[in-house]
Amino acid sequence: MSRRNIYIVVGLLLVLLVAGYWFLLLSPLRAEIGTVEENITREQQELTVARTKLAQLEGIRKRAEKNRGRILELGKMLPPEPQIPSLLLQVQDLAIESGISFMSISPNVGDPEGGVSRTNLSLTCDGSFFDVIDFIYRAEQLAGGPGRLLMVQNVNLSGKDLSATPPELNVNMTLIAYQRARVQGGQ
Numbered sequence: 001m002s003r004r005n006i007y008i009v010v011g012l013l014l015v016l017l018v019a020g021y022w023f024l025l026l027s028p029l030r031a032e033i034g035t036v037e038e039n040i041t042r043e044q045q046e047l048t049v050a051r052t053k054l055a056q057l058e059g060i061r062k063r064a065e066k067n068r069g070r071i072l073e074l075g076k077m078l079p080p081e082p083q084i085p086s087l088l089l090q091v092q093d094l095a096i097e098s099g100i101s102f103m104s105i106s107p108n109v110g111d112p113e114g115g116v117s118r119t120n121l122s123l124t125c126d127g128s129f130f131d132v133i134d135f136i137y138r139a140e141q142l143a144g145g146p147g148r149l150l151m152v153q154n155v156n157l158s159g160k161d162l163s164a165t166p167p168e169l170n171v172n173m174t175l176i177a178y179q180r181a182r183v184q185g186g187q
Contacts (some may be wrong), residue, residue, distance in 0.1 A: 083104030098135035112181030
């Protein structure tokens with residue numbers, strides 16, 4: 001064999017080795033690297049989405065603490081039941097604070113309407129004009145305490161002892177206390 005043939009054979013062997021290396025080892029390895037890079041890109045996108053979702057959930061968790069307190073306040077303003085005894089105590093406390101004296105209180109629980117039920121309280125009391133005004137103000141501000149949500153509907157004033165200082169009035173009024181109506185289905 002001549003030198004020239006040896007160089008040709010060696011050259012062909014080198015070309016076959018390079019081609020074999022390319023097709024058998026390097027090409028599948030490059031394809032696998034491409035797949036891994038696509039997976040990395042996809043996982044990074046999923047990680048970004050997950051981090052965004054985590055930040056949103058953290059914000060919701062922080063607001064949930066405030067919302068729990070607000071839900072408790074609203075639950076006191078609109079309880080699920082009429083809770084007549086506690087309502088009467090709250091109204092009696094308002095009367096004592098404002099300086100009026102009750103002669104009678106008559107509760108009447110109404111039918112639910114639009115998710116809210118009403119309890120009407122018919123009140124008869126004695127006090128001065130300013131004491132009555134103070135009572136009405138306190139009753140309507142009770143929800144800010146937080147307490148029951150009350151509304152004064154009717155107020156009828158008549159003179160009891162106009163010679164007293166300040167003049168004493170006899171007052172008939174209707175207070176409305178609100179509560180959540182029960183929803184059908186046990187909720």
